[in-house]
Amino acid sequence: MLVTWSTQLLTNETYVEYSLWNGTFSLRENATMSKFIDGSSAHRVLYMYRATLKNLTMDTVYMYHVGSPAGLSAKYSFRTILDENRKSFAVYGDLGVVNAQSLARLQRDAQLDYYDAILHVGDFAYDMDADESRVGDQFMNEIQEIAAYVPYMVAPGNHERAYNFSNYKSRFSMPSNGDGENLWYSYNFGLAHIISFSTEVYFWWEFGFAQIANQYRWLEQDLQWATAPENRTKYPWIITMGHQPMYCSNANQDDCTFYDSRPRSGLPYIHTFGLEKLFYDYGVDLELWAHEHSYER
Ligand SMILES: [Fe+2]
Structure with missing residues (x-):
């Protein structure tokens, strides 16, 4: 731990x-x-x-x-963790310091040991860097009453992008088998192989094009590992989590309202490093997304 x-x-x-x-x-x-x-x-x-x-x-x-x-x-x-395959997660994204309507329920449930882990799929605090990162301090104090009891697993969202995601990279500690700075990584939990990745590499090019290719190659390697017969037998469920969805039915002109959304099709016009085909080819079972503040499945 x-x-x-x-x-x-x-x-x-x-x-x-x-x-x-x-x-x-x-x-x-x-x-x-x-x-x-x-x-x-x-x-x-x-x-x-x-x-x-x-x-x-x-x-x-x-x-x-x-x-x-x-x-x-x-x-x-x-x-x-229990030495058995049944696991219970709470999954959400987009939790702010203000209007955190789920906070009390999550704190209570975590302290009652209802969850084996929390998956927070991007967008924290709104925003952690605000007020010289004091909003980040406030947010971490709020989720302390969850995260001090239960593993709190994260993915980066667009609201973390200030100063090249520095608050996000510094405040959390995720497995180091990916980029080593919490942007992409994976782990096994119960019967699941869970992959967290950054959809933000497709949007904030000022932090470098190379990370789009680096992440894509890592995802491919990780999925190759996860689909090797001996591993798929042990961890038959492959679950991904990334912040900005490939699809949505919202009418707000966000990226996901377009057919060629970036996480789905990759870079605009040239359509490289798209994730829909990759995830489909490797038989990803469940993809968790956030960002749109609406519930769809
Ligand atoms: Fe977002």
């Missing part, structure tokens, strides 16, 4: 202390620190800490807190 947190002042000797629920915080894992500098002219600094708790037993409740000799957080808990 990987725990991520941040402070505004640098703390030394920073760690997670943990144990079984009825234990005494007898285990400790030291954290690594990275510095986040907000992209605005204020250059506000946050210190991001990460620690991975190892040798955990399946289907077991642990308690933990984070901090340093200067002070500790509240006590939180998580349950490690």
Whole structure:
């Protein structure tokens, strides 16, 4: 289990202390620190800490807190995954600091252990970089009452694009088997192979064309792995999540209202790196999208 947190002042000797629920915080894992500098002219600094708790037993409740000799957080808990295939997810996108209508329900359900993981398919806070990234701080404090209990898995949306997605890249900790900065990655969970990717590479070219091809090639390789017979037998469901959908029936002239939407057909006019054919060829079972603020399936 990987725990991520941040402070505004640098703390030394920073760690997670943990144990079984009825234990005494007898285990400790030291954290690594990275510095986040907000992209605005204020250059506000946050210190991001990460620690991975190892040798955990399946289907077991642990308690933990984070901090340093200067002070500790509240006590939180998580349950490690069950040694069985049934898994329960909450899936959503587009959750802001203001008008977060699902927040209380999600916090309550997460604390009641209803979910094995949360999948947040892009667009956070509106926007994390606002007010010198203080809106990002506020958002992370709100979802802490979810994410401190349950793995919180993310994909980038258009609202994360400021300063080349720096808040998004710095505040979350996703598997490192993709680009290494949370933009694309995959993992196995129960019977599913879950792939998170960035639809935003098709829209914000100022951050480089190369990442369109890099992501596409990685997706192809990852799908080759997932569809190898021995892996597909173990993880028969292939699930993708990306923010801006290939299709939608909204009448708002967004990209998905056009036949040749970018994630579907790839780059305009030349139609390269489109994902519809790729996902179809490799038998992706379920694609999760967000962005349109409407429910369609
Ligand atoms: Fe969006």
